[in-house]
Amino acid sequence: MxxxxxxxxxxxxxxxxxxxxxxxxxxxxxxxxxxxxxxxxxxxxxxxxxxxxxxxxxxxxxxxxxxxxxxxxxxxxxxxxxxxxxxxxxxxxxxxxxxxxxxxxxxxxxxxxxxxxxxxxxxxxxxxxxxxxxxxxxxxxxxxxAEWLTLWWERRDGEGYLRLPFGEGRHAPxxxxxxxxxxxxxxxxxxxxxxxxxxxHGPVEQNHHDIARAMSGTLGIPVHYEPITVEQFAAAMTARGMPAHRVQHLSNVAVDYQHGVFAGTNDVIERIGGRPPTSVEQFVSQNKAAFDTSGPNFVPVENH
CATH class of the missing domain: 3.40.50.720 (NAD(P)-binding Rossmann-like Domain)
Structure with a gap:
């Protein structure tokens, strides 16, 4: 051919x-x-x-x-x-x-x-x-x-929240x-x-406090990362009707994340894809409308 x-x-x-x-x-x-x-x-x-x-x-x-x-x-x-x-x-x-x-x-x-x-x-x-x-x-x-930030993002009272079970783990979205x-x-x-x-990987390895600060600087509003337990996260996703297979997966990769499995950076995106990877700031700037409202999977504060 x-x-x-x-x-x-x-x-x-x-x-x-x-x-x-x-x-x-x-x-x-x-x-x-x-x-x-x-x-x-x-x-x-x-x-x-x-x-x-x-x-x-x-x-x-x-x-x-x-x-x-x-x-x-x-x-x-x-x-x-x-x-x-x-x-x-x-x-x-x-x-x-x-x-x-x-x-x-x-x-x-x-x-x-x-x-x-x-x-x-x-x-x-x-x-x-x-x-x-x-x-x-x-x-x-x-x-x-990076798109996952839009799914678990909450916009409340003019501020942004990421309530996720990732502890102080790090990754480069x-x-x-x-x-x-x-x-x-x-x-x-x-x-x-x-x-x-x-x-x-993206260009910069960050924990979710770092990611929240990067988002805040781009969106011009306070953005907070609030760590929660894996059990809280799984219960919230189950309550939202997420299939059990996906809840089981996300609960276990949250533990992996805390233990560094998702961490690291490399040159693969630029070397093979031909262009430097997109930063969190660039991604948020390119998708600002997605952060005007809460994402579909955000974890609500109990009794809020």
Whole structure:
């Protein structure tokens, strides 16, 4: 297949990293097939940008097989929900049958054999599964997304609050747009990265007191980090109707976070993605409207 004829399959194509990856590839003149759950406004925007839309589910082997037809390279991204191992098996089998050359796998920084989180342990298993195929495979393990700040943010009485179970742990929040640039680069040039495992970080490692100060300086309002217990966090998320699988995952990665699993910085975003990573200040400035109101998952103060 001539390089100009390459077809890239992007799963999770209406999500943050998938959508960004699809748009980058399209902007660079490449063919993209976007696997989406449904025909909606988000998928129609991708179609208008030039993507071929495949409606299907990663848990449907026939749908994944159809989506893989004539694909050169594919990006696998599964939500924090049950079925990751099954979906990865379907993805791998369909890719091998279709003669796909390479894959980029969205894993997570806490992925390891002895992880307390069921999802994190499954990600580790899925990495090993993909490594056993003939695909050129790269795994990315991001720390917490910068976008997560918008989900657990509370705006109350003109001030901002982050009530989270992260103690004095540290990380360098990484924006999804920066991750998309890395994913696109890995899809376009897979050979140097075969079997690589890349952790992805923003530019500055901070604890949540530091993050709150950075947000405050950009938003021009007081922002407070109020540490809570893992048990308080899990109870609040359960009360909000968050699925048990996700609550179990987040509760265990909170402990990992406190023990330094999410910490660190490196040059991967700039070296592979071609641009320095986005800082907290830059992310908040670019997304100020998201902080005008509380996020969907904020932890309310008891009896407030």
């Amino acid at each position: 001539a390089e100009d004829d390459r077809l890239f399959l992007v799963t999770g194509a209406t999500g943050r990293t998938g959508g960004g990856t699809a748009r980058l590839l399209l902007e660079r003149g490449h063919r993209v097939r976007a696997l989406v759950h449904r025909d909606d406004e988000r998928s129609r925007r991708l179609a208008a940008a030039g993507a071929e839309i495949a409606v299907g589910d990663l848990h449907d082997l026939d749908a994944v097989t159809a989506a893989m037809r004539d694909v050169t390279s594919a990006y696998l991204c599964h939500p924090i929900s049950p079925g990751l191992v099954e979906a990865t098996v379907y993805f791998a089998q369909a890719a091998v049958e279709a003669g796909v050359r390479s894959a980029v796998n969205m894993s997570q920084i806490s992925a390891r054999r002895d992880a307390g989180s069921h999802a994190a342990r499954q990600h580790w298993l899925c990495e090993r599964l993909l490594d056993r195929t003939g695909l050129l495979t790269a795994h990315i393990r991001p720390t917490f997304f 990484v924006a999804s747009a920066d991750q998309s640039r890395v994913i696109a680069a890995l899809l376009l040039d897979p050979e140097p990265h075969d079997r690589a495992v890349y952790t992805l």
